[in-house]
Amino acid sequence: MLVNPFKLAQMGILGMNERNIRYISRYNQRKLFPLVDNKLETKKLLENSDIHVPELLATIEHQSQINNLHGLIPKSGGFVIKPAKGSGGKGILVVQHNNAPTFFKPNGTELQVEQLQHHCSNILAGLYSLGGKLDTAIIERLINFDQLFSDYSFEGVPDIRIIIFKGYPVMAMMRLSTEASDGKANLHQGAVGVGLDISTGRALNAVQFGKPISHHPDTQQQLAELKVPNWQEMLVLAAKCYEKTGLGYLGADIVLDVERGPLLLELNARPGLSIQIANGCGLKPRLKLIEKQSEVRTAEQRVLFSQAEFSNFS
């Protein structure tokens, strides 16, 4: 049932308590948290930079705007309604097909404007925000994700989570939604996590519900063949978020848009620990190595350093 804690420590697995004390509270200043906890702030921060984000269509700040919702949502094309201060993928409503006034979720569920309005009013009231604070709803253009990955995902956008420590990419995984996860890319809801080799972007191994798997449970695609194109470019994009935000311990969620290339979906100041299970190794040795680096490096140099040091195929 339980595993020997000394073996875990020997493998360098990072635990929740240690993550909170040693890394998050030490390297992430409290005052910087709003930059990533509020997606609008993140977008503002990355405006006019070379880090691209999904196109913002509208923001809803007041209840009165909800009555005019049909004027704010795009006339055509899929879109996403999400809370600006949401966490853990809560409150994200994806509209795949826009057939106004009828809308369809990725799983084919039909939605009317009233349901979208209800969702927006829930967001504004703070149902999904941390601590139940009043929130803003944002409407983004749906990402037209690269068909390269379509066989690896069920009804959802596969995204790539990269942990950035002091600007160095330390670990990465791809999160594939499944039927069990209801199209969401959260591992604890049943999404598949595929560990990615930092030096090449190739799949290392995959897990679902903490158990190793070799094929996607819904599409039966072999997961070992997965390889992320433009891997280095993606790592550099993620590494640059360090300078932008000033947060030392950061999770960057990136999606690959077919037209616009890698887009930064959101940043997370408290990235989860499941990435270790997906990669089959612990974070601690890598974090300790980065802590020892005193040389000032550019984002590109840091990526090269990480690629050289953190290869699983060495």
Place this chain on the structure above:
Amino acid sequence: MQYARWPFYTLIGILFLTGLIMSVYRHITYQVPFLPGETLTTWSIEARVEFTADNGPVKVKLTRPYNQQGFARLAESSASSGYGVAYLDDDNVLEWTIRQAQGEQTLFYRVDFLDDQMQNDLVTEAAHIQPTSLAEPYLTAAEQIHQQLLAISADSISYAQQLFKLLTAEENTQQNLALLRDAESNQAKLAVTLLNHAGIAASIIHAVKLEDGRRRQALIPLIKVWDKQNSSAIFNPSSGKRGKPQDMLLWQQNDQPMLEVMGGYDSNVSFSIIRHQESIASAIKAQQNVQQSLVNFSIHSLPLEEQALFKTILLLPVGALMVCILRILVGLRTSGTFMPVLIALAFIQTSLLTGLVGFTLIVFTGLLLRSYLSHLNLLLVARISAVIISVIAIITLFSLLSYQIGLSEGLKVTFFPMIILSWTIERMSVLWEEEGAKEVVIQGGGSLLTAVIAYLAMTNEFIRHLTFNFLGVQLILLAAILALGNYTGYRLFELARFKSLVEKYAGKSI
């Protein structure tokens, strides 16, 4: 950005040592024991007299209980607006009087008894033997029973013992007895009649059964039998057992009527019983602390009502420590960080089982109602307010239902913090929509488990004694919580979470 840790550890050390020294000082100087030790049990019994007055002068006489074997009377008081009260010690009677009264009247008399095994019975005078006037054929029947009992007994007491054995025999084939029962169906009265007929002094006395938290109890009749030497024995007419039952307090010990009302009708008396338990140490200390000094930092210097409040407040850190342990060391997920402590506080009021059943029922019903509310497209604040009202409605309904069925336990659901319950229902409902029923069960179960563990810690006699009597313990708790806040090791659940990882990759690094 790295801070030195030693000032922090020093702070923990100082807090711990200060707490320890304060506690030891209190132990040595004021001789407050570290262990809860012996407790005293006292019973408060309240008699409620009800009658309808005749619109004229009223005089009410109520028999009062006095010292007896196993119980010592501590204090008595009465509540009755407008009535004159007199405690007549000679007859052990309480007399209420008023010049003019009309309509329904309620009078209260309250007496506290100490559970005291050293207390002995007072000798009571034998009751007068009532002349029995049995008509035929009852007289012959009584005479036959008398002859039969006389043969198998030695004295008055053993005669009575045999009589009760006969009266309570399961299969009664005695024709004579059946005949007598036709004339007098009341077992107690029949027994007294037969005893008097045999020339033995006996009378019906009344007792209250001592059960904590009972209301509207009636008196239980017992029979006292005297022998020629004026020593007596008590029999329970329904079981035939000899001796005063341990859990009964004799209210009325001689022949006089229990309640006499002049100037009123429809009179009735009923009893409520409450048990208190207090440690001898705290009783002694309460006296000591009359002469207060600043050094003797103690809750006992506060008035009684505030003391009762602090008894609970000082337990909260224990609950908080339990939550810290379960979240930091175990990794249990709960809905709302300190919600379980508040639920545990409610459990203290309701008792564990009632609390668990009540909580589950309310949250479950609340979730059903909430699922309807979610269809209505309401704003969050309005929806939660609606949930609060629903929770109140549920609680009212449960109270009424359980009262109708006769479960006084059900009334205790009112102790639950309603606003907290409403938020719990709201959060769980959202959790259900977002993550499915499994997560609701995990977090709900985690919350309940935490609440039960916190409850067990907070009701532990030893812990209650320590937190209430030693304020230094609070500092020790604070030090423990601070130390826990610095724990960077694995959580118990993480050992299971990362299990597959170790099994597959053990030995590989980076």
